[in-house]
Amino acid sequence: MADQSRLDEVLAALDAGQPAAIERLLGFLRIPSISTDPANKGDVRDAAEWLCNELKSLGFEASVRDTTGHPMVVAHSQPGGARPVLFYGHYDVQPVDPLDLWDNPPFEPALEETPEGPVIRGRGAADDKGQLMTFVEACRAWKSVHGALPAGLTLLFEGEEESGSPSLRPFLTENAEELKASLALICDTGMYADGRPAITTQLRGLVGEEVIIRAADRDLHSGSFGGLAANPILVLARALAALKDENGRVTLPGFYDGVQELSDELSRDWQALGFDAAEFLSRVGLKHPIGEKGRTALEMVWNQPTAEINGIAGGYAGEGFKTVLPAEARAKVSFRLTGQQDPAKVRSAFRAHVESFLPADCRVEFHEHGGSPASVMDTSDPAFAAAKAALSEEWGREAAYIGAGGSIPIAGDFQQILGMDSMLIGFGRDDDRIHSPNEKYNVESFSKGARSWARILATLQ
Incomplete structure (x- = not known):
């Protein structure tokens, strides 16, 4: 030295x-x-x-x-x-x-x-x-x-x-x-x-997934088929909404396996930073933090895993109105991982979760977009x-x-x-x-x- x-x-x-x-x-x-x-x-x-x-x-x-x-x-x-x-x-x-x-x-x-x-x-x-x-x-x-x-x-x-x-x-x-x-x-x-x-x-690690749900072989008239035929957007929305419970925790079985609590040293260090979540959110026009209840803001952005919907599409979303049941719906979902979470297990749990919401007439397709611990x-x-x-x-x-x-x-x-x-x-x-x-x-x-x-x-x- x-x-x-x-x-x-x-x-x-x-x-x-x-x-x-x-x-x-x-x-x-x-x-x-x-x-x-x-x-x-x-x-x-x-x-x-x-x-x-x-x-x-x-x-x-x-x-x-x-x-x-x-x-x-x-x-x-x-x-x-x-x-x-x-x-x-x-x-x-x-x-x-x-x-x-x-x-x-x-x-x-x-x-x-x-x-x-x-x-x-x-x-x-x-x-x-x-x-x-x-x-x-x-x-x-x-x-x-x-x-x-x-x-x-x-x-x-x-x-x-x-x-x-x-x-x-x-x-x-x-x-x-x-x-x-x-x-x-x-x-x-x-x-x-x-x-x-x-x-x-x-x-944090990362798992990205694109999910596509398909039903009929074409868009359907909602007057003729509504209430009878499967609607992929509704199926997908139900599956995505069920990813978190009322306390903000991710519901996938085994999702929190490997997540570690903060050490006392890190907890003290992070507390001393004086992070102001409301001020941080104010920079983007927001002011009310959400997330898992009982967690500090820095825990949620640095030490806790997440499940977020990054994009969703399906049906007609152009000018005017078109009353259809779409033939397909798709979404892009990402998970930020912490601790020793296994990206492969998280991906598998997400796919099983979506599949559990599928009616008999619907098919699902998944596309992997990166995975790292x-x-x-x-x-x-x-x-x-x-x-x-x-x-x-x-x-x-x-x-x-x-x-x-x-x-x-x-x-x-x-x-x-x-x-x-x-x-x-x-x-x-x-x-x-x-x-x-x-x-x-x-x-x-x-x-x-x-x-x-x-x-x-x-x-x-």
Whole structure:
């Protein structure tokens, strides 16, 4: 572990090098590495090559690795260190549409003054180029002071995160021995809503299902057939309405198997955040929380599973009126999973539930749309407490362990394929407008993010 004076030198080097670091980030942001658009295939590779060359210039053994899709960038420092770690980020970015809502061209990034301080404006600034470059800059400053990179580092930068990561799992499987470490660091997250530094320690899993119920071989006249023939919309509506009881609990048999109650430590941490559910809902024109009775708001969005209807269609919904019994009805339903819930069992229980509502004349068809378990990290690992202390020291505020209502599949992949937990630490803000026009990244996030990683690296050496 580096002593305090040497760490102070690294932090001073980061401060002195900040203008140059911002210029490097601006150059990186100019590459339109949109992974979802075939027209940008060459740009995605250019971004990979840019990263690889940057890492080589710092002394990493780095290479661009081809996949069936966009390439990965893999880099290694010298072996050693108190514990080997794998750092993950992604260099691809979201499409920029609608272009007319951008104040400036999305791939002509620039510094901009705002009432909250200077920001870096451009596509990818926060998601995820600015975030991953905080770690790269921390490594640069470390080498300038110590004469060598931190030992035992592996860097993995992906080029397909924004297009579903189709090549990632095969790549992890094929290169598991090379990529295994004692801990993963993931930067594709953010701070708590009030600007508090945070470590995300649990992520919900996801099961998606599309269900289609069919009855007659065509739409039927409701005067001639109403009350006699099966109505798929009514059948589907009954099945969906029965997914939850009057207390907000999901009714599927075995659904809560594996769901874990909050630890005392997390309960204290989350309570201290002072989350205001009414204020949170007011941002979207609502004010009354619903959900399972007896649960706090943060429990419901971070630690409890959900069943939600994402879309429903059937019959005639155009202008005017058409009195028909539809031939089919369909819905898309998603389940967010927590703890040790099994995605396959949840899917099977949902299908059995729908089938139990089918009259004899109805048929059902299911289409699977993804399935991944929740990820829960073992915070008893001393690295978590050390990182929490490092973040608190840098930001002057007590860092928190938080959950995430969404899913970050890479964390689960690291657990399942590489057998290691992840510390998810990022410096994005709620107002960074990721995936939207006018994306930005606060200069403070970029600067203090790099300083935070330097502090965390010191605890790992």
